[in-house]
Amino acid sequence: MRRPKPLPPELGDSFHIAQADATGVRRWRRDHRALERPFPGIRSTSAPETFRARVDCYAPRLRAQQCFTGRTAARLWGLPLPWRWHPDEPVEVVVPSDGAPPAVEGVRGCRLGVRRRAASLVDGLPVLDPVPTLFTLAASLTLTEAVVLVDAIITTSVNYPSLDGRCPPADIEGIRAALLRWGRFPGVATIRTALGFAREGVESPKETETRLMIVRAGMPEPVVQHVIRSRGRRLARVDLAYIAERIAIEYEGDHHRTDRAQWGEDIRRQRELEEAGWLVIRLTQHDLGAGRATFIARLRRALASRS
Known part of the structure; x- marks a missing residue:
């Protein structure tokens, strides 16, 4: 041989x-x-x-005016999707409205008109921009999932995990303008509703989920990423806060438990906040699921006691 x-x-x-x-x-x-x-x-x-x-293997097949879209585009931008990647997930590609979508196993193609198609290079790959990517995903998103994505797209924070500052700047008004250009499409009502719940400055998907859970329970909406100061000194920036009641709400991801330095910092921060008169309520993924009712009841009691 x-x-x-x-x-x-x-x-x-x-x-x-x-x-x-x-x-x-x-x-x-x-x-x-x-x-x-x-x-x-x-x-x-x-x-x-x-x-x-998988994406790198398909990239040489892309022709002029074709780019990655849907879940593929969202993952390349680092946007927080509700679905884990699986090898069976197709690579998604968009072609011009007068083009032929690829008929290849493991690939899902669709057409998109020039008024709807705006793309950028991500690590050298042509990728549909985050806002039109959001629209291509709209039909498969719940309202919460849509708000999470909008929050990530419009965030002004440099600390949002996985984004790395790659997304082109966008804001609510820009998304509304894009909705006018697109007109009707599957899931448009979900996106319109999500814009009313989206907030700038969010730093994680779980922060969005926590805020929505609180609002849906009928409680006032807490402030996002509030900076707490005491005697002229900055103590902390907390995920969510009720400023008048001095209640801070912090979501703890698993790294807060596994990283010893982070754990120590969390304890120090909580002590300083409590000494400044703040009540710190910490929650985990359990509180967003099976423990939701218990968390909501605790927050209600805290708000009642400090009103």
Whole structure:
């Protein structure tokens, strides 16, 4: 059996056969059985077993004016989706309204008119911008999931996990303007309603979920990311706060438990807030699920005692 020669380094880990032909790679080499064939016309040095590997393998198939959309686009932007990635999740691609969507196994294609299509490069890949991506996902989102995504898209915080400051700036008015351009589409009512609940400055999906849970329970809406000062010194910026009642609400992700330094910092911060007269109510994922009623009852008592 003929031993395969090394491939030109400019081809990378995955490439289109046309790229191989253009670099002078012989047909037997680019079709060697040692190479994977994740998509028609694509060769890869290894099986794509991660989300990014799947996207990178498909990228050489993209034609002019095509880009990634839907869940694929949202994951590339780092937006918080309610679904974990699974190898069976199709790569989603949008083509111009007069184009033919790809009919390839493992790929979902759709058409989008030029007035609706706005894309940017993410790590060199053409990706539908966050706002139109939100609209393409709208039909599959609950109201809470839609608010979480809008909060992430419009956040002015640099600390939102997974975003890394990559998303183009957007605000509520910009999303409303985009809704006017798009007109009717599946899920538009969900997005319109979500805009009324969205807030700037949010720093995590769980912060959004906590705020919505409180409002739906009939309690006043707490302030997002409130900075607490005492005697001219900044003590903390808390996730949610009732300022007049001096109640701070903090969501604790698992890293608050597993990171010893973070745990110590949390305890120090809580002590200082309590010494300044604040009541600190901490909650976890359990309180957003099975423990919801208990948390809501506790918050009601706290508000009643401090009103």
